[in-house]
Amino acid sequence: MKRRSFASLALLPLFARPALAAERIGVLMLHGKNPGGPASPQYGPVKTAMEKRGWLVSLPDMPWSRNRYLQGHWDGAMAEIAQHVKALQDQGATRIVLMGHSMGVPAAMSHAARGGTAHALVLLAPGHVPQGYFTLPSLTAVRDSIQTARELVAAGKGDESQRFMDINQGRQQPVITTAKNFLSYFDPESDADMGVTAPKLPPGLPALTAVGEKDPLFTRVRAYYVDKLPANPKTQLLEVSGGHLDTPQVALDQVMQWVPQAIGA
Numbered sequence: 001m002k003r004r005s006f007a008s009l010a011l012l013p014l015f016a017r018p019a020l021a022a023e024r025i026g027v028l029m030l031h032g033k034n035p036g037g038p039a040s041p042q043y044g045p046v047k048t049a050m051e052k053r054g055w056l057v058s059l060p061d062m063p064w065s066r067n068r069y070l071q072g073h074w075d076g077a078m079a080e081i082a083q084h085v086k087a088l089q090d091q092g093a094t095r096i097v098l099m100g101h102s103m104g105v106p107a108a109m110s111h112a113a114r115g116g117t118a119h120a121l122v123l124l125a126p127g128h129v130p131q132g133y134f135t136l137p138s139l140t141a142v143r144d145s146i147q148t149a150r151e152l153v154a155a156g157k158g159d160e161s162q163r164f165m166d167i168n169q170g171r172q173q174p175v176i177t178t179a180k181n182f183l184s185y186f187d188p189e190s191d192a193d194m195g196v197t198a199p200k201l202p203p204g205l206p207a208l209t210a211v212g213e214k215d216p217l218f219t220r221v222r223a224y225y226v227d228k229l230p231a232n233p234k235t236q237l238l239e240v241s242g243g244h245l246d247t248p249q250v251a252l253d254q255v256m257q258w259v260p261q262a263i264g265a
Contacts, residue, residue, distance in 0.1 A: 023265040026056040026093025028084050030104030032127060032245075033168050037065035043101075046248045053256060056093045058084050064103050064185075070166075070177050074110070074184035074192050081111045085118075095119045095263045099255075101248050102127030109225075110191045113200040120262045121207040122255055125215055125247035127168075129224065130188040131195055141165045141172060146186050152179035169216070169244060198228035206234035206262040210251035214243035234262045 027050055031038055038059045050057050062080065063071040085096055099122040100108035106128050112118040133142040145164035152158055158180040166175050166186075175182060184190060191197045201207070207229055211221050218239070226237050236258065242250045259265075 023094045023263070024056065024092050025054075025095050025097060025259065025263070025265050026085075026088035026091070027058070027097045027099050027259075028081065028088060028108075029057060029059040030062060030081070030098065030100040030107050031059065031065060032102030032104060032125075033064045033166075034066045034069035034173065035168075036102065037061060037067060042245055042248050046252055049252060050256065056088055056091050058088055060084050062104070062107070064107075070175055070181065070185055073181045074190065077107060078111055078114060078116070081107065082116055085111075085116065089117075095265050097122060097259055097263070099124065101125055102244065106192050106194045106197065109194055109197040109201065112202065112205055113191055113197040118205060120259060121201075121205065122259065123207060123209045124251060124255075125211060125244045126194060126209065126217055126221055126225070127244065128185075128192065128194075129217070130186050130190065130193040131224075133186070134188060138170070139167055142167055142186065145175075146183065146188075149179035149182045149186070153183065194225040195228060198225040199230065201230055203230040203232065205230075206232050208236050208238060208255065208258050208262070210238040210240055210247055210255065212240050212242040212244060212247045212250065215247070216244065 029043060031040060031043060038061050043059055047057050047059055061067055063077045088096060096117050097120045098108035098111060098118045101124045105123040105126040108121050112121060133139045133146060142165055149164060159178050161176060161178055164175045164182045166173050185192050209226055211218050229235055238251060238254055240247060240250045
């Protein structure tokens, strides 16, 4: 076998040289809604497992957390996501995965639907259903707040702070914010709704949805948005055991197997 000298290797055209570095996966984890946050116990083991695989992982405090609930406009939340994606890229991530849990799911979808950088979506226990507030009797308190917010905006009072109502996993919780900001998160026609954003996602973007059999959306998630996603052979719906809060951990092994296959890393 002939050996090539370092000098001869240097003369090879750039396209003939082996890749200098493999793809580096960066994961932006978007937590669930108040009382959720980055310190919620279901996220730590997931983050640790992905980091052990060599993935770059970011788990920031988002505007819908216990500490910030609800801070500002949905547009501001999307701008924060873009900043966190850029930070992962600055650390060396070449393939970006948005991994949302509960309200983090519509946030991840909205970022991608607006043209933000994402090479795959992992959508765990989808939550926050603006359209559902007008169809499910148990959520009428939020529907009433949406209608009130619309009336305030129409009356020119959209920038005044008011008290509105939210329901998260059956628990009512007040929201102090402006009518405009409230509608940016809760209006069923906004891109905070998964059914609105699903058909707007790029056709080449693979998405994995995982939902637990005890989750309130278990029987509804397919019609709500999964069937509206652009056709993609790598897009999957994964039904797992358990409920809403433990889906990130229950689905972890399948997620870590799917991600490299989906993005070709």
